[in-house]
Each structure stands twice: as C-alpha cells, then as structure tokens.
Amino acid sequence: MNLSRPFIRRPIASGLIAVALVLVGVLAYGLLPVSPLPQVDFPTIRVSASLPGASPDTMAASVAAPLERALGGIAGVSGIYSDSRQGSTSITLEFALGRDINGAARDVQAAINAARGQLPSGMPGNPTFRKSNPSQAPIMVLALSSPNLAPGALYDLAATVLAQKIAQINGVGEVSVGGSSLPAIRVxxxxxxxxxxxxxxxxxxxxxxxxxxxxxxxxxxxxxxxxxxxxxxxxxxxxxxxxxxxxxxxxxxxxxxxxxxx
CATH class of the missing domain: 3.30.2090.10 (Multidrug efflux transporter AcrB TolC docking domain; DN and DC subdomains)
Known part of the structure; x- marks a missing residue:
C-alpha cells in the first residue's frame, strides 16, 4: 500500500492538515520554556569556613585540605571544588543526580564534625554549609548609595534592615550582602x-x-x-x-x- 496515495487524491485535505501542523508547531514553540540552565534539582552543597587574617595559602592548607579529605569520603560525591581567599574558604560538593540532598546534608554535617579537630583553633566558629542549585541564578541585584552615610553604615543598613525585609518575602531563598569593606583595626x-x-x-x-x-x-x-x-x-x-x-x-x-x- 502506498501511503502517499490518499494525500495525492485529496489535495485540499492534505493542505489543511499541513497548515494545521504548522499552526500547532507555531503555538507550541511559543509555549516552550526558555532557561539558561534546565530546571534540574542538582544535589549541590556549599561549605564555608573562615579564619580572620589568614592568607589564601594558609586557608587552603590548614582549612580547605582537612575538610576536603573528610568530605571526599561521603558516598555519592561526584566532584569537589574549593576556593580559598583572604580569611575565608568555600568548598562546593557535587553529588550524583540520584543522591538524596537531605541525606547528603546529614553526611556533610557528620564529616565537618569529624574534621573539626584537624582545623585551626583560632577559627571563630565551626564551618557551615547550605544547599545550593547552580540553575538558581540571582533574579535581582540592588546597588545602594548615599551622600550622607559612610560605606560602613550603609553596609550595616543593608545587612540588618534591607536584607531581612527581602528575606521575609514569600519565595525568596537567599539574600546575600556584599560589596563594602567593614571597618577594621589592623595590628x-x-x-x-x-x-x-x-x-x-x-x-x-x-x-x-x-x-x-x-x-x-x-x-x-x-x-x-x-x-x-x-x-x-x-x-x-x-x-x-x-x-x-x-x-x-x-x-x-x-x-x-x-x-x-x-
């Protein structure tokens, strides 16, 4: 049986079907979601630690290295990336897509507790962690300026008042404040x-x-x-x-x- 024969015998019906398919395709194209990254819940956890006054090399050797050794033993870890700066270090853990993020968070907390004895005693607090998703890029960036307030006072206003108000909005997952140097006394x-x-x-x-x-x-x-x-x-x-x-x-x-x- 020739599949093209019915369409050749009925050219008008064939044309209407072709036009209908084109219209459906145009409408469907307008409904396609567009995103820089696909909506996939990546099991990613970011660990942060601070040691005021420490150089990037000290942070990498004394803080990041012990944490990486402890975190590397967690089941399902597919990648570990660290970034050490002056007085702070950040470690990003990527897990396999099938890994439960809540279970991974419990394992991360246990690994941090196990590595606490190998970290410098001068750290102001224990390393912290939070769940993150690379596809969740910031949706809003606000810049503040004032002709009357000093940079430190403006930073305090943004961190203590503005950030808390924005964080209370329904659907807001995280609010970060940065871009200003806090007052410090150097010895x-x-x-x-x-x-x-x-x-x-x-x-x-x-x-x-x-x-x-x-x-x-x-x-x-x-x-x-x-x-x-x-x-x-x-x-x-x-x-x-x-x-x-x-x-x-x-x-x-x-x-x-x-x-x-x-």
Missing part, C-alpha cells in the same frame, strides 16, 4: 620588639580576644530585686588598643603599643 607586630619583651603571638591574640568581649561581672541583690552586672570591654578605636596590657615583665606591663603598630 602590625614588630618581631624585634616581640623578641625583646619575650611576647609570643598567641599571647597577643588572646589579649585582643579577651578584651573584645562582653562578660558577666556578678550580680547585685537588693530586697526583692536582682541586677546582673555586665562589663563591655569592646574597643572601637585604634588608639584604645595602644594601652592594652599583653603581659607583665619584671613587674612592668608590656602593652600592645610597645610591640605593634596600629
């Missing part, structure tokens, strides 16, 4: 002065950390009331650090200004 130690006074680097670090803390100092009880007494030892200006006592040498205090430039 440049003098090796010769450290050797002269017999001061170790850990002593300087502990003295600075102990000073910038809020600790309870006791309580005052009067009648049926009890007041908690707290002392804020936080220093906000570089000049205030000059008189910080690091240790005592022969009964005389050795101050931070004696061994460092701020």
């Amino acid at each position: 440049q130690l003098n090796p010769h002065a450290l050797s002269h006074y017999g001061v170790a680097l850990d002593e300087v670090r502990r003295a600075i950390s102990a000073t910038n803390s809020v600790r309870p100092r006791g309580s005052i009880e009067g009648g049926d009331r009890l007041w908690e007494v707290q002392l804020s030892g936080q220093l906000r200006h570089a000049a205030e650090y000059q008189s910080l006592v690091i240790r005592y040498r022969d009964g005389a205090p050795v101050r931070l200004g004696d061994v460092a430039t701020l």
Whole structure:
C-alpha cells in the first residue's frame, strides 16, 4: 500500500492538515520554556569556613585540605571544588543526580564534625554549609548609595534592615550582602620588639580576644530585686588598643603599643 496515495487524491485535505501542523508547531514553540540552565534539582552543597587574617595559602592548607579529605569520603560525591581567599574558604560538593540532598546534608554535617579537630583553633566558629542549585541564578541585584552615610553604615543598613525585609518575602531563598569593606583595626607586630619583651603571638591574640568581649561581672541583690552586672570591654578605636596590657615583665606591663603598630 502506498501511503502517499490518499494525500495525492485529496489535495485540499492534505493542505489543511499541513497548515494545521504548522499552526500547532507555531503555538507550541511559543509555549516552550526558555532557561539558561534546565530546571534540574542538582544535589549541590556549599561549605564555608573562615579564619580572620589568614592568607589564601594558609586557608587552603590548614582549612580547605582537612575538610576536603573528610568530605571526599561521603558516598555519592561526584566532584569537589574549593576556593580559598583572604580569611575565608568555600568548598562546593557535587553529588550524583540520584543522591538524596537531605541525606547528603546529614553526611556533610557528620564529616565537618569529624574534621573539626584537624582545623585551626583560632577559627571563630565551626564551618557551615547550605544547599545550593547552580540553575538558581540571582533574579535581582540592588546597588545602594548615599551622600550622607559612610560605606560602613550603609553596609550595616543593608545587612540588618534591607536584607531581612527581602528575606521575609514569600519565595525568596537567599539574600546575600556584599560589596563594602567593614571597618577594621589592623595590628602590625614588630618581631624585634616581640623578641625583646619575650611576647609570643598567641599571647597577643588572646589579649585582643579577651578584651573584645562582653562578660558577666556578678550580680547585685537588693530586697526583692536582682541586677546582673555586665562589663563591655569592646574597643572601637585604634588608639584604645595602644594601652592594652599583653603581659607583665619584671613587674612592668608590656602593652600592645610597645610591640605593634596600629
């Protein structure tokens, strides 16, 4: 049987069928979803860790390497990528498409806990992780400027007010704030002065950390009331650090200004 014979005998019907197919194709083309990346839920987890003041090489060797060894033993990991910068490192874990992301998150937390003893003791906190999807690109980028506010104050406004308001919107998965340098006090130690006074680097670090803390100092009880007494030892200006006592040498205090430039 010749399949083309019915269409040759009925040219009008054949033409109408061809036109209908073209119209259906045009309508279907307009309904096709367009996206830079396909809508696939990639099992991807990003681990972040910080060590203030550490160089990229130190972050890679002391922080990223122990974490990579622990995370590499997780079942279903198809790729590990790390990016170490000044004071921070980021490790991206890619899992096989069939891997349950919730189960992978539990394994990642267990691996981080196992590697905690190999990480530097000066880290301000444990490494954190979050689920991520490469196909979920940012849908909005906001730039802030102000003729009256300083960059640090503008950054605080964006991080504490604007970011929280946007995060409360239904459907928002993540809000990131960046692009500004936070105020910081840099301490440049003098090796010769450290050797002269017999001061170790850990002593300087502990003295600075102990000073910038809020600790309870006791309580005052009067009648049926009890007041908690707290002392804020936080220093906000570089000049205030000059008189910080690091240790005592022969009964005389050795101050931070004696061994460092701020």
